[in-house]
Amino acid sequence: MIVFKFGGASVKNADAVRNIVGILKDHKGHIIVVVSAMGKITNNLERIIDHYVNKDIDGLREETNALKSFHYEIIDDLFNDKNHPVYKDIDKLFGDLDRKLDKEPSLNYDHDYDQIICFGELLSTKIITHFLQSHNIKAEWKDVRFSIKTNSAYREARVNWDVTRELVNEHFQFGKNQILVTQGFLGSTVDNITTTLGREGSDYTGAVLAHVLKAKKLIIWKDVPGVLNADPKWFDDTELLSELSYRDAIELAYYGASIIHPKTIKPLQNKNINLHVKSFKNPEAEGTIISNVDYEKLIPSFIFKIDQVLIRIQPKDFSFIAEDNLQTIFGVLSDNRVKINIMQNSALKFLICINNDKRKLPKIVDQLEKDFKISYETGLELITIRYFDESTIERVTINKDLILEHRDEKNIQLVVRDRG
Numbered sequence: 001m002i003v004f005k006f007g008g009a010s011v012k013n014a015d016a017v018r019n020i021v022g023i024l025k026d027h028k029g030h031i032i033v034v035v036s037a038m039g040k041i042t043n044n045l046e047r048i049i050d051h052y053v054n055k056d057i058d059g060l061r062e063e064t065n066a067l068k069s070f071h072y073e074i075i076d077d078l079f080n081d082k083n084h085p086v087y088k089d090i091d092k093l094f095g096d097l098d099r100k101l102d103k104e105p106s107l108n109y110d111h112d113y114d115q116i117i118c119f120g121e122l123l124s125t126k127i128i129t130h131f132l133q134s135h136n137i138k139a140e141w142k143d144v145r146f147s148i149k150t151n152s153a154y155r156e157a158r159v160n161w162d163v164t165r166e167l168v169n170e171h172f173q174f175g176k177n178q179i180l181v182t183q184g185f186l187g188s189t190v191d192n193i194t195t196t197l198g199r200e201g202s203d204y205t206g207a208v209l210a211h212v213l214k215a216k217k218l219i220i221w222k223d224v225p226g227v228l229n230a231d232p233k234w235f236d237d238t239e240l241l242s243e244l245s246y247r248d249a250i251e252l253a254y255y256g257a258s259i260i261h262p263k264t265i266k267p268l269q270n271k272n273i274n275l276h277v278k279s280f281k282n283p284e285a286e287g288t289i290i291s292n293v294d295y296e297k298l299i300p301s302f303i304f305k306i307d308q309v310l311i312r313i314q315p316k317d318f319s320f321i322a323e324d325n326l327q328t329i330f331g332v333l334s335d336n337r338v339k340i341n342i343m344q345n346s347a348l349k350f351l352i353c354i355n356n357d358k359r360k361l362p363k364i365v366d367q368l369e370k371d372f373k374i375s376y377e378t379g380l381e382l383i384t385i386r387y388f389d390e391s392t393i394e395r396v397t398i399n400k401d402l403i404l405e406h407r408d409e410k411n412i413q414l415v416v417r418d419r420g
């Protein structure tokens with residue numbers, strides 16, 4: 001059995017869905033197909049959620065109509081028969097969504113977010129399952145929320161492995177089917193309240209299912225040829241990394257290479273399951289294989305994170321930065337679930353660089369200001385180079401002012417300000 005994961009770009013329109021059928025038909029044997037929301041639908045749903053909690057009725061109507069027509073256009077294109085059962089399923093999902101949006105928002109934004117954002121994956125998987133069946137592929141739709149169980153940390157839920165193991169094994173049975181289609185990104189609490197695993201979390205879903213079901217491998221289908229040494233969005237002459245160790249994959253993902261969700265590797269590494277990253281545009285090509293290979297070093301890989309904030313934290317009373325202070329600082333960050341991208345301390349100053357989350361930044365500044373003098377600068381970039389060399393450092397820092405640098409044996413991290 002193998003697990004396939006198709007992201008938003010691989011199901012962004014009717015042609016993309018047709019392309020998936022071609023890929024699946026090339027594979028014999030049992031496949032679990034994990035699918036994200038189509039195209040940029042999760043962003044669309046995030047706007048719906050904001051209009052909903054802000055009670056912006058016009059905005060809500062406009063975005064909801066856009067969501068519906070996007071999906072209806074795709075099914076009109078994929079299915080000739082206007083009485084095809086796919087219409088009933090999709091109408092039903094939109095009815096469920098409308099009913100949720102008619103209710104008053106609760107006071108818990110994260111909870112409401114998960115109850116609404118999940119529709120992207122529910123819609124995409126229904127459409128794809130019907131389309132596969134219409135091509136005489138024996139496919140069955142599975143609601144992953146009955147199997148992947150999590151705590152109730154909405155938007156960033158943690159998997160409860162013991163319960164999940166049991167339920168996945170119980171529910172993901174192939175029977176007469178060759179393919180089981182299910183949602184990435186989603187889970188639910190033991191009380192069956194929907195949760196999500198964090199943005200871009202579908203890769204992780206693929207890894208969880210592969211781990212529990214001891215899959216032969218996980219293939220993540222992308223719109224790039226595999227894992228590249230830099231993001232092709234920013235750079236032209238990128239190179240494909242044809243082999244990557246689990247460790248390097250985790251490091252690259254951790255520092256922000258958007259190719260794979262950082263949590264994806266561990267469940268695979270623990271069972272020695274290979275991860276292939278392949279192009280859905282060129283399925284014959286090998287792509288990248290991530291496994292327990294060993295090598296001395298690789299070509300430099302570099303990762304850009306924009307929209308960074310550097311926060312300077314200083315004790316108010318000229319005391320040193322010591323354990324008790326650090327405990328307070330980390331407490332605030334962890335309570336707000338903020339990930340530190342880089343940190344540095346001196347006797348009187350502690351610096352952290354984090355993503356600029358507009359909801360969280362004012363909160364943490366507020367909380368830290370109780371005990372510390374705080375200043376911060378937004379609009380910065382963080383560049384990480386793994387297996388760095390001087391020429392790569394020069395190449396990526398052209399026209400940038402260096403604000404902070406951190407090196408270890410393999411990585412260099414640079415917080416920079418763009419000169420514009």
Ligand code: ASP
Binds near residue numbers: 007120185203
């Ligand atoms: N649809 C979700 C997102 O866009 C999950 C995923 O694509 O992995 O974040």
Ligand code: MG
Binds near residue numbers: 007008036200202
């Ligand atoms: Mg994605």
